[in-house]
Amino acid sequence: MSPEQLKGHLDSLVLAILEDGPAHGYAVIESLRQRSDGVFDLPEGTIYPALHRLERAGRVTSRREVIGGRERRVYRLSAKGRSALRDQRAGWSQFSSAVGHVLGVSPI
């Protein structure tokens, strides 16, 4: 899958990853890769502008925490982020369903 196709969906994907629990940047990108079975294999560094953007938008919060003996910045989903994720899921469901109908592909 071309990374270009991720454009516009990265923020939603990051929110969905953080819904499972707080994580630092490296864990987010690892989780994204694993949950997509390696399909979303974008440059790892691009996760940080997304995380910073989400934090500025109030959708995630962050703070320094010690993980495995080392200090890392850990991101958490905020209430606003949870609400945004809910909206984005609903929008995606509607969009993918409509595209599936037009393309003649059954929803998974």
Added chain:
Amino acid sequence: MSAIDQYVAELASSLHVGNRERVRILAEVRDHLDDATAFHEQAGEHHERASAQALREFGRASLIATQFNAAAGSRAMRRAPIVALAAGAAVFAGLVVAGRSQPRVAVPMSAGLPTQVTFFAAVLAFQIAVVAGICAASRALALWRTPSAHGDDRQFVRRAATISAAALCGAAAGWAITLGLAVNRLAHPNVATALGGGAIMIGAATLALTVTHRLRVNPEANARDAEMEIRHLFGLGERGIAVVRRHPIVSGTAVALLSVWPAMAHAEGTFVGAIPWGVTQAATVVVAFVVLGPRLGLRGPRASTVASRSATAEIPYTS
């Protein structure tokens, strides 16, 4: 110096963001690269190969920096019209304060020609400041929800806000000179109030010009995110400007004609005596429209408008 050190140094030199954000980004990037290197080492790689692979997977420093720079530039862009607006309000407040030093209106009918000319020139400069400020604000509002606006848009907003602040400086200077010329004519001038008002005007305008000119909008960083929303009230200004762009001659002429009457009404007591002021006002509108119009997006090639750009931005998620 290790490969990771070199990468972090390269990223640091490419970042155009605030100091606090820079420190945070570099720390996060280094942590990430250390984790990734450790992961590859655990998988059996030598340290050098592990760090090289971690760097390869992370993406080019220029790509990462571009995304941060674009976002930081967009935030700076949003500040530009706010600075210009605050300066405009401060200059107006300074004028009001200075006006209190005089028992009569700022420019009495019997004022000498130099006083009238400087006051009128300041009014014309203030009009340019308002129009440029509106252009900056309308573009910034249209892109308010866009995390990383296009570099051309960021540069446009800074340019329009800088023109606005420069015109405000002209207005403030003109009004300050007017006060200087008028203060000797008054029976009971309050010199301290007049000076205070003048200082507020000139100080606010100069500060705004310095701030807007130095805003780091990073126009060269063109990583655009998916959102490019111009809708509802946020896009109202851009829609209005689009109408002006479609009908430049009609718009310019209409504004020139409409502005003639207020200029004449406040200039002289007789209609004939007021004509030069009205003509000057109309001529200024036309000249400003011709000279500054392209720089303010009011006329010229459509490539500089927001709406035409939604399909041309660079894709950020490629290495």
